[in-house]
Amino acid sequence: MLSEQAQDAGQLSTAGQRYCIGIVGAGSIGCYLGAHLCQDNALDVKFFGRETMALELAAHGLSVTSFDHHSYFAQPVAFYSSLNSLIECDVVLLTVKATALVPMLSQLKRFLRPDVPVVAMQNGIGIGEMLNQDLANPVVRAIVPFNVVKSSAGQFHRASAGAIVWQQNSYGVVNYIIQTLQQLKLPVQLCANITAAEYGKLLLNLNNALNAISGLPLLQQLLDRKWRLLLAAAMQEWLSICRNAGVKPLAYTALPNVLLPWFLRLPTAVFRHVAGKMLTIDAHARSSMSDDIRSHKRTEIMFLNGAVVRMAQLQQIAAPVNSVLVEQIKRLESGEAALPIDELLHQAGLKA
């Protein structure tokens, strides 16, 4: 049964079955989505992740909040630091970072039943292909457009807006999850052309590296024209590659993608005015790559700006701006400082 709030919104059915959902990689995105799904008593939600997270959720419960004031609390949370219980799952929401996929694959192969759909929620391109190469299970892609940050022990906060894009699919359990989230006021969008959805999200994620290099909160970084000039140039490179590849990236903002670079180059006062609602983002939000750098973790750079550089090489064109960004993130990963913005603009051949 769904909670009262969800029941009010319409009819859902599990056809009498109690679905068991595995959230594999219970961090920001996994805990945020999992807390929503725990509101539905027809679902048995199991979280798989690190022991430190298990202890944290045992002590504090799991709560989620959002910039739009929707909040949920879940306790007790069924948390496992070993993956053995994956065997019970009817579906997996795979929410580890893209960098953790390879070691995770062997575990999934070992414990998952072969018919169980795996929903891959990573940022980046080529994720579905990578999983399909090594995993017999069906893979469904889903793309999260909003930002989630851990705000305190056991608490995850959605800091920006947007509907999760789900690849159209025929798996009853996946479609049940989609409807449940929608009824719990977490917007969803179904998409037949998942390549377009991935490519469109990558356009926005090109800012993850810039945000990490700047060390600033997203809002502050976006309100600085020098950083926007770099982002506009990085986007321009990716849009040219998409055009050459014959893919029209899905738009995640109110503006058409092709206008984004122009829009970013506007003077800040005009940008702020025109952006209006597009800048609905908490003052403290940062990209997930910025969080990785601050916690000394490996970043997803090779799945983002690194993928742009690889595709540019395949198309035999240059992507100097994204190459500079990859280089800078590698510096940060190895503990060196990144170059100042004026130097970056210079290296990228741009003038402020």
Ligand SMILES: NC(=O)C1=CN([C@@H]2O[C@H](COP(=O)(O)OP(=O)(O)OC[C@H]3O[C@@H](n4cnc5c(N)ncnc54)[C@H](OP(=O)(O)O)[C@@H]3O)[C@@H](O)[C@H]2O)C=CC1
């Ligand atoms: N956070 C955000 O705002 C957004 C994130 N995304 C994307 O969603 C994906 C997930 O990101 P996010 O939730 O931020 O990542 P997190 O790092 O917060 O969560 C992943 C969790 O999985 C754990 N983990 C990794 N490998 C294993 C393993 N083998 N066994 C158990 N636990 C494991 C990690 O632990 P440890 O760190 O110790 O390895 C971590 O706690 C990424 O691809 C990201 O780009 C997309 C949109 C927004």
Ligand SMILES: CC(C)(CO)C(=O)C(=O)O
């Ligand atoms: C939501 C967004 C675009 C925020 O930067 C993101 O995908 C991330 O942080 O990884």
